[in-house]
Amino acid sequence: MAFDDDATLHAMGYPRKLTRRFHAFDNFAISFTIINIISGIFSAFGFGMGAGGPRILIFGWIGVSVMVLFVGAAMGEIASAYPTSGALYFSAGKLAKRHRGAWSWYTGWLNFVGQVGGTAATNYAAATFIQAFITMQWPSYEGTPQQTVGIATAILLVQALANTYTVQLVAVVNRISVWWLLIGMVVIVVALTVKPSSHQPVSFATHFVNSTGFDNGLYAAMLGLLVTSWTFTGFDGSFHMSEETVRATVNTPKGIMRAIIYSALAGLVLMLALVYAIRDYAAEIGAAAPPVQILVDALGMGTAKLLLLIVIGAMLFCGLANMTSNTRQIFAFSRDGAMPGSRWWHSVSLRTRTPVKAVWLAAACALVLIIPGWWSHTAFTAIVSVNVVGLYLAYGVPIFLRLRLKDFEPGPWNLGRYGRPVAAVAVVWIVLSSVLFMLPQVSPITVDSFNYAPIALGVVLLIATVWWFANARRRFQGPVSYGSPDEVAAMDLI
Known part of the structure; x- marks a missing residue:
């Protein structure tokens, strides 16, 4: 089927530069790893304990997972039609009726900033949990923001080296x-099920907690939905890897859908286990890392440390997959001349057939976002909040542009007559969740508790x-075509 993949790419106006080493499982694996239920739930669980508590942690997870499935299905249909590394910005340019360059430009830069923020946030979280493990192992150790930044920088370096020299190993x-x-x-x-001597009663699933500082319980519950939304990001990774995926028109959308479904089911089981293992709600919600404190209280320090290693490993895997996906987006965006120094960033290593220079740009941009954490955790949070x-x-x-286009031509994987209704639900949920992400999350609102996401987004x-x-509107008209299918076929590097 390699010929069909290449023919599809040539029809979109691009020569083949990347090696197709990703099969169906590999494509699924990249999004499943970036969604990363362990990393997402352990990072956001403490916030959810105060914004709705068990009721929202459990039932919010179920509800938001269903909404994310609509988003994934709508994205999958588009990915089947346009299986290219450019993914979201490419399809935006192709689906727009007018102003294609502008639609493509804004989509590409939102995607780029979001992905860089994801890489930075994941590695910063990993560094924070590594510090927590060291403190558990050696109680006299006192972590500092500077050490967290140093550890996160070291993680970035290793991930960049892995994407540069051991590409097969990364797969x-x-x-x-x-x-x-x-x-x-x-x-x-x-x-968490077997070892504790007791668990919360079944009715604990309906327990509601509001410690956000806002009097309105509904508002707190809506904020609690963000726990699941924070976790379900990055499944566009499958889309970005489509030029390296065999039978991409089918395996890419399947990769997106499988990643969301498996993450939703496995995440629900993990969420239930953590909720029912809660011992002292007040003490655990007030801990520096509430889910870690739950492990310690329920299982003892020794077992908790071992399980924390699993969490840290999951975060490191997530950061690596994030960087790989980020790199492909940079490669494609540069291929169409949308980034400064585009000629550099879309060049491909002759040895590994991967965009090595784009790897180091992704790492450098993530480092720029991490550095403010050296002097202010709030500054770091403000910058990476634009990620989601x-x-x-x-x-x-x-997805919105696909809704507006009456003559959308779907690929082999499509939703048939359900395509437009699914896309409409996806757009409504994206608008709603985006508004939630930009609302105040804690009261009283201070310099440290202020939600800087709208400011960060506004700056971008x-x-x-x-x-x-x-400058850009004169030189960037959206995705470019390098010639007719026969012409670009002659430019293939592999």
């Missing part, structure tokens, strides 16, 4: 990561707009 690691997540989840769940909002808005643009959009009108 293998992504396969391993799936089993690490699934087996790790089972180990954590079994430990940027990604979901980038998801929403091509302002820069993109000034750049667009000053």
Whole structure:
């Protein structure tokens, strides 16, 4: 089927530059690893304990998972029609009726900033949990923000080196990561189910908690939905890897859907295990890392440390997959001349057939976002908060444009007559969740508790707009075609 893949790419106007080494499982693995239920739930669980408590953690997970499935299905249909590394920005340019360059430009930059923020946030979280493990192992150790930044920088360096010199190994690691997540989840769940002498009663699932500082319980519950939304980001990774995927028109959308479905089911089991293992709600919600404190209280320090290693491993796998996906987006965006120094960033290593320079740009940009954490955790949070909002808005643009296009031509994987209704539900959910991400999350609102996501998003959009009108609109018209199918076929590097 390699010929069909190449013919599809040539029809979109691109020569083949990347090696197709990803099969169906590999494509699924990249998104499953980036969604990363262990990393997402352990990072956001404490927030959910105060914004709705068990009722929202459990039933919010179920509800939001269903909404994310609509987003994934709508994205999958588009991915089947346009299986290219450009993914969201490419399809936005192709689906727009007018102003294709502008739609493509904004989508690409939202996607780029969101992905860089994802890489930075994941590795910063990993560094934080590594510090927590060291403190558990050696109580006299006192972590500092500077040490967290140093550890996160070291992680970035290793991930960049892996994407540069051991590309085949990265593909293998992504396969391993799936089993690490699934087996790790089972180990954590079994430990929390079997070892504690007692659990919360079944009715605890309906327990509601509001410690956000806002009096309105409904508002707190809506904020609690963000726990699941924070976790379900990055499944566009399958889309970005489509030029390296065999039978991409089918395996890419299947990869997106499988990643969401398996994450939803496995995540629900993990969420239930953590909720029912809660011992002292007040003490655990007030801990520096509430889910870690739950493990310690329920299982003892020794077992908790072992399980924390599983969590840290999951976060490291997530960061690596994030960087790989980020790199492909940079490669494709540069191929169409949308980034400064585009000629550099879309060049491909003759040895590995991967965009090595784009790897180091992804690492450098993530480092720029991590560095403010050196002097202010709030500053870091402000910058990477645009991660989720940027990604979901980038998801929403091509789905919205597909809704407007009456003569959309679907690929082999499609939703038939349900395509438009599914896309409409996806757009409504993306708008709603994006608004939630930008609302105040804690009261009273102070400099440290303020939600900087709208400011960060505004800065990104302002820069993109000034750049667009000053220069880009004259040279960037959206995805470019390198010639007819026969002409680009002659340019294939492999």
